[in-house]
Amino acid sequence: MSQIAIGAGAAAVLVLAVGACDRTTPPATNGAAKPARTPEAASATTAACAQACVVMLGSGTPNADPEHSGPALAVIVKGKVYLVDAGPGVVRRAAAAHTAGVAALTMPALSRVFLTHLHSDHTTGLPDLMLTPWVLDRSDPLTVYGPPGTTALVDNLQKAYAADIDNRLHGLEPINRTGWRTQAIEIAPGVAYRDADVTITAFAVQHGNWAHAYGYTFQTAQQRIVVSGDTVPVEEIVRQCAGCDVLVHEVYSRAGFAKRTRDWQEYHAHSHTSTAQLAQIAMNAKPKLLVLYHQLYWGSTDADLLREITDAGYRGKVVSGRDLGVY
Numbered sequence: 001m002s003q004i005a006i007g008a009g010a011a012a013v014l015v016l017a018v019g020a021c022d023r024t025t026p027p028a029t030n031g032a033a034k035p036a037r038t039p040e041a042a043s044a045t046t047a048a049c050a051q052a053c054v055v056m057l058g059s060g061t062p063n064a065d066p067e068h069s070g071p072a073l074a075v076i077v078k079g080k081v082y083l084v085d086a087g088p089g090v091v092r093r094a095a096a097a098h099t100a101g102v103a104a105l106t107m108p109a110l111s112r113v114f115l116t117h118l119h120s121d122h123t124t125g126l127p128d129l130m131l132t133p134w135v136l137d138r139s140d141p142l143t144v145y146g147p148p149g150t151t152a153l154v155d156n157l158q159k160a161y162a163a164d165i166d167n168r169l170h171g172l173e174p175i176n177r178t179g180w181r182t183q184a185i186e187i188a189p190g191v192a193y194r195d196a197d198v199t200i201t202a203f204a205v206q207h208g209n210w211a212h213a214y215g216y217t218f219q220t221a222q223q224r225i226v227v228s229g230d231t232v233p234v235e236e237i238v239r240q241c242a243g244c245d246v247l248v249h250e251v252y253s254r255a256g257f258a259k260r261t262r263d264w265q266e267y268h269a270h271s272h273t274s275t276a277q278l279a280q281i282a283m284n285a286k287p288k289l290l291v292l293y294h295q296l297y298w299g300s301t302d303a304d305l306l307r308e309i310t311d312a313g314y315r316g317k318v319v320s321g322r323d324l325g326v327y
């Protein structure tokens with residue numbers, strides 16, 4: 001599976017040196033630049049997604065970094081879209097990917113999402129995903145798969161937006177009568193979804209004091225893609241991947257971690273995965289491509305993250321995921 005960068009513009013990337021599923025501290029800059037989109041990149045993107053691929057819609061964290069939108073990605077299998085998480089910016093990043101050549105990412109196609117856990121950085125794009133594609137001609141209801149608590153989240157969001165839904169349905173707006181609906185399906189570890197082209201399995205990970213946090217495995221006839229969600233290192237990732245095509249895994253910089261205060265180190269050590277820990281996981285899981293996401297830099301750069309992983313002994317193919325990257 002190839003890696004194609006389809007980022008917008010060549011502006012320097014600003015990387016914030018900040019917290020995890022929590023708060024922020026001052027920024028530091030990373031001089032890396034994104035390649036401009038080209039017609040070749042767009043056609044290559046379409047080719048890469050002909051069978052199955054991952055489109056990084058948001059590689060971010062709670063940090064309000066415009067270069068790393070809220071955590072969200074799209075797995076595309078034979079032209080069908082399966083979203084994982086709904087961080088802030090998810091709908092606009094999907095539109096940007098469509099403009100950049102990922103034909104499958106239309107608004108009506110944004111009709112199912114699999115939540116890894118209910119942290120706000122992974123879910124504050126959910127009301128956007130529930131409502132905006134409907135206004136833009138999605139007639140299918142949105143289906144939200146997720147851990148216990150997903151139904152309450154969806155029900156409360158629908159209550160919060162009841163006036164908007166009522167206004168659009170009963171005013172002059174020529175809008176369909178069905179796409180506003182959202183169905184929540186709470187899942188346990190195991191097969192969460194299956195159709196003719198893909199089986200999606202939720203598996204338990206460990207993330208701070210969350211009782212339920214999941215990763216997801218997408219198995220097609222020819223490919224296996226594994227997404228970690230937010231987690232400390234867990235053996236289940238190794239079992240789920242086992243030579244998979246793409247492992248998308250969260251990570252934090254070991255050097256950056258050393259600069260954090262002791263109380264934050266305690267939090268991160270019980271919530272996330274360091275570069276050295278991820279190197280060990282990847283050496284055992286043996287993915288064809290390891291994609292870093294939900295990167296916590298704390299002053300480090302993408303190059304630093306990659307160096308920390310290779311210094312810890314990993315020799316496989318690894319990239320630091322970028323918004324709108326296709327893998």
Ligand SMILES: [Zn+2]
Nearest residue numbers: 021119121230
């Ligand atoms: Zn997170």
Ligand SMILES: [Zn+2]
Nearest residue numbers: 021119207230
């Ligand atoms: Zn989290």
